[in-house]
Amino acid sequence: MACRVLALNGSPRGGSGATAQLLSPLLEGMRDAGAETELIPVRTLKLQACTGCYSCWVTTPGRCVHRDGMDRALEAWSRADLVVFGTPVYHGSMTGLMKTFLDRLLPRYDPWLVPSPSAERVTTHPSRTPEPCRMVLVSVCGFPGFHNFDAIVHTFRHIARMHEMDVSGVVLRPFAEPLRLPALRPLFEGYFGTVRDAGRELIESGAISDATRSNLSRDIIPGNLMDKREMANAHWQRPPRSRPRAAAAASGHSPSLSCP
Numbered sequence: 468m469a470c471r472v473l474a475l476n477g478s479p480r481g482g483s484g485a486t487a488q489l490l491s492p493l494l495e496g497m498r499d500a501g502a503e504t505e506l507i508p509v510r511t512l513k514l515q516a517c518t519g520c521y522s523c524w525v526t527t528p529g530r531c532v533h534r535d536g537m538d539r540a541l542e543a544w545s546r547a548d549l550v551v552f553g554t555p556v557y558h559g560s561m562t563g564l565m566k567t568f569l570d571r572l573l574p575r576y577d578p579w580l581v582p583s584p585s586a587e588r589v590t591t592h593p594s595r596t597p598e599p600c601r602m603v604l605v606s607v608c609g610f611p612g613f614h615n616f617d618a619i620v621h622t623f624r625h626i627a628r629m630h631e632m633d634v635s636g637v638v639l640r641p642f643a644e645p646l647r648l649p650a651l652r653p654l655f656e657g658y659f660g661t662v663r664d665a666g667r668e669l670i671e672s673g674a675i676s677d678a679t680r681s682n683l684s685r686d687i688i689p690g691n692l693m694d695k696r697e698m699a700n701a702h703w704q705r706p707p708r709s710r711p712r713a714a715a716a717a718s719g720h721s722p723s724l725s726c727p
């Protein structure tokens with residue numbers, strides 16, 4: 468039977484973001500290898516935050532108090548063999564959207580604290596129904612350097628352990644904002660091809676090969692660290708916008724300074 472892949476894009480930018488630029492070739496490679504893929508941009512689910520009421524454990528076991536896109540997402544989660552978590556780095560970790568998604572998985576588990584069957588001294592909650600058994604992390608960030616992913620990789624490895632999932636691979640791209648620019652796309656075609664290879668290998672052999680991993684970690688934007696900082700700063704160096712307060716000050720009125 469074909470491997471069923473559920474991909475989640477936790478970027479608030481959805482399809483126009485850098486995370487989407489990586490998810491697209493990765494899923495293409497997975498489909499080339501025979502997988503069935505489903506992509507959910509988490510922002511479309513319009514998720515309400517977990518309130519920590521534990522109704523899903525006590526009052527209505529398995530059912531959250533909120534009725535929103537999570538109902539649909541949980542059905543997709545139940546069908547998946549492999550989950551791809553796509554998220555940009557926000558403050559060293561995942562976006563609020565992705566975190567809300569993970570929090571809202573709570574109805575899937577029983578409240579009991581039990582020993583993990585696979586990791587010594589680890590405590591976990593038993594799942595009510597079978598879980599996807601593999602995960603892949605896809606992440607992008609704005610700063611140059613792979614060290615910017617240290618915390619998020621650690622976090623997702625911890626989450627994988629809690630959910631009894633194997634981390635089959637990670638696809639990370641620092642200094643990723645240029646990936647969104649259509650004019651620069653030809654520069655990245657080789658890299659997107661490598662991401663496609665990674666997707667294919669994840670389905671065919673269950674892991675990303677050493678050769679592909681080494682290609683994924685290559686620098687794809689010319690220049691050293693200083694050049695990259697200057698490149699990003701040049702992007703932000705825009706003419707100042709006309710702000711209401713500045714405009715008011717210039718016209719002799721400064722409403723915010725005079726309280727009624």
Ligand SMILES: Cc1cc2nc3c(=O)[nH]c(=O)nc-3n(C[C@H](O)[C@H](O)[C@H](O)COP(=O)(O)O)c2cc1C
Nearest residue numbers: 478480484485486555556557558559608609610643
């Ligand atoms: C609120 C916020 C926090 C961010 N925090 C970080 C950070 O800690 N480290 C970093 O390298 N980039 C950070 N970024 C930059 C994003 O990771 C970067 O813009 C990324 O390319 C966005 O991906 P997307 O287009 O898929 O949304 C942050 C961006 C925002 C909006």
